[in-house]
Amino acid sequence: MKTISLIAAGLLAMSAAVAQEPPWQALPTVAPAPADNPTTPAKVELGKMLFFDPRFSSTGTVSCFSCHNVMEGGEDHRPTSIGVHGQKGGRNAPTVWNAALLSVLFWDGRAATLEEQAKGPPVNPIEMGMENLRAVIDSIQHIQGYRPYFEKAFGAGDVVTMDNAARAIAAYERTLLTPNSPYDRYVLGDKSALTEQQVRGMKAFVRVGCMTCHQGPLFSGPAMPAGTGNFVRFPSFPQNPYVALYDLLKDKGRFAVTHNPADESVWRVPMLRNLVYTAPYMHNGSVNTLPDAVRVMTAGQIGRNLADNDVDDIVAFLQSLTGEFPQQTMPRLPPTPGELLGP
């Protein structure tokens, strides 16, 4: 009920937006945290260690960082990721930058929070390949050097738990925001921050209809409570040559989670920030360039082909969404106790 009224309100706001000045929103500089996991420096410190530690994968080679490279665009520049034993996943790794501002995680929106999301990849047989979450927390507990960091973040006692590990990783991820893009500076008042072409692209972005789905500070949809996703069918107009060329219907999207036929080819609307860093594009990473991504999206969602100058202008606008990446220091990871290594 609440969800429906929120969506209705969103649609109203949207219609108003298209008619008047669109509600351009700058990136928040702080990510909200759930009431039971306030962000603290001790959690961020621990979470960063866990995020970079490959020892919680079955081969000891894959960490969160492996596919969410925060030295680049927060993903892995591959069509689909490679996990343990050289196995390839089925979907393009979504960026971890600004993911803290999403209301649902994964391409199909199956996780409501960063905390929940963090428990997925370690036990995915293709990604980190651990047998179960018990095995993950066992391996964290075996590295005794982690205990002081858990105690600093969560207090004394039985605190080296999977829930706390996920909370710490989420806390670190909430620091991964990229504010101050040319677009953000523009909407905050610096009218010199965008080029003329980018301003044209911004207007084309509204006129063409991109903003129907791609609104809000991330361009991923209207503000929604955690766990409520902005889901849209893609392609909505499947009668175009890109669908076969890029194999866009093979993966059934959210249907794989809900098994509801209405969810076939339905996806969380992805954000549009820092796209310069995150080629290739689409859920299957099939589209290499930003101009082609714009063409695929307008053909698939609006049912028409754009003029080249509109494509170029919109691409220029999207390039203005590249923010500032906060300087990261590397964590020091505690040693692997030789006593506990397997044969």
Add this chain to the structure above:
Amino acid sequence: MKTISLIAAGLLAMSAAVAQEPPWQALPTVAPAPADNPTTPAKVELGKMLFFDPRFSSTGTVSCFSCHNVMEGGEDHRPTSIGVHGQKGGRNAPTVWNAALLSVLFWDGRAATLEEQAKGPPVNPIEMGMENLRAVIDSIQHIQGYRPYFEKAFGAGDVVTMDNAARAIAAYERTLLTPNSPYDRYVLGDKSALTEQQVRGMKAFVRVGCMTCHQGPLFSGPAMPAGTGNFVRFPSFPQNPYVALYDLLKDKGRFAVTHNPADESVWRVPMLRNLVYTAPYMHNGSVNTLPDAVRVMTAGQIGRNLADNDVDDIVAFLQSLTGEFPQQTMPRLPPTPGELLGP
């Protein structure tokens, strides 16, 4: 001729050392650089970027960092490393920490300099799997964002070359020193830096004969010019049960490079710094714990089993060789141009 006289001088120094106060040496705080590659901040900055960038492997997933984790012990805590397509290498990854102070690189000493070493793994089919060095530099050149960093480090012109990439990586690696271990502070005059047991272990280390091979600031041998290795047969005494248990003779060591029968089972003497971080041990990563590593080495190189208290004391001494790891900031890597991604 020069080599021989240097070795002879080394042996003389060694005999003198055993008779008198051993020549304990602290870790240098600056690594020497070759005349044609002085270390500069611009090279270090570029080299760090290249060191962490996985895009110069055939799958885009393996970087220098993958097997030389500077957030840990400079290696990968695995018996042998895993490269592209889940393939396993044959030898334990040597640490990159303090490697700048070695006179030869790789377990078999086949590279004379860090610059030469850096060109090996990218084209090793099991490691980074690139077809050849031309393909490596092509992929660096394709990421246009690298050019300004090469120009800053090497000047204008045709500077985005494999030799310069290797020089930059070497320059970064020359910053990876871990000074100020308890041992270093002890030999520099702070007699409270070691525990009583560690001092006992230090004496046992000399008495037992470890220092015959493991001398110098890295405990990897006497000072030698670049390209001249401190090579020793291991095991020298192959009649002990560890040889079969840990399969120590399977890999023929330096013989694989020289094809000289005299080099069978001959290895570069590895350093002993930061061993707390680098389990498992030996060229094949077959030995999990430091006490077992001490037992294997004394059985194999001195031909006898040590008393448990000597093992414990020597392990305590080895633990005093853990230095301070300099805080690292993460590089920002330039974006992957979508235009240049493969199909």
